[in-house]
Amino acid sequence: MSIKTNLLKIKSQLPNHVTLVAVSKTKPVSDLMEAYDAGQRIFGENKIQEMVDKHEQMPKDIQWHMIGHVQTNKVKYMAEFVDLIHGVDSLKLLKEINKQAQKHNRIIKCLLQIKIAKEDSKFGLSNNDALDVLISDDFIDLKHIKVVGLMGMATFTENMKQIKDEFINLKTTFDILKTHNKDLKIISMGMSGDYQLAIDCGSTMVRVGSSIFGARNYN
Secondary structure: OOHHHHHHHHHHHOOOOOEEEEEOOOOOHHHHHHHHHOOOOEEEEOOHHHHHHHHHHOOOOOEEEEOOOOOHHHHHHHOOOOOEEEEEOOHHHHHHHHHHHHHOOOOEEEEEEEOOOOOOOOOOEOHHHHHHHHHOHHHHOOOOEEEEEEEEOOOOOOOHHHHHHHHHHHHHHHHHHHOOOOOOOEEEOOOOOOHHHHHHOOOOEEEEOHHHHOOOOOO
């Protein structure tokens, strides 16, 4: 099936309150433009340089989401245009995003990444660490970032009960942290294989790649 057909099929399945991020990492601009022409305006990339290159070539009404792990020394390359950074896992990174956003007189929206997976390879804050960030004096001083929600990545497993438990854990954490920060609106969880389950568990933003664009080419 075509990218347009895949995209429209997925959009037809999403409730109105759920935002679709088309995960376009490793895909050529021509593929992204096919999705763009079918109405998609939010694209997610996991490498900053790839996102910068695509941003330069594509229409300027696109919202670019950085969904991969972010190194502090790379923030400056995307600070001028990135709309939402999903994987914020430290106060140090928030401070750097704030510093770079200030240079462009912008406020950059961020999601705190919560570690919900059992795998050691996944990044993220513990629930307590996330709360410590949100109530710290240092955080309150950051005027050029806005934490608007949480993101989590479930364990890479076929065990849907485990994935469901991890999604519920993120929703529970969101409900707790929201009592300390009213700006929290977004729960970014769920990908091609489990986005329906994620929505059932409270997700408001899903990151779908292969179900739209087909299998990735990492060559």
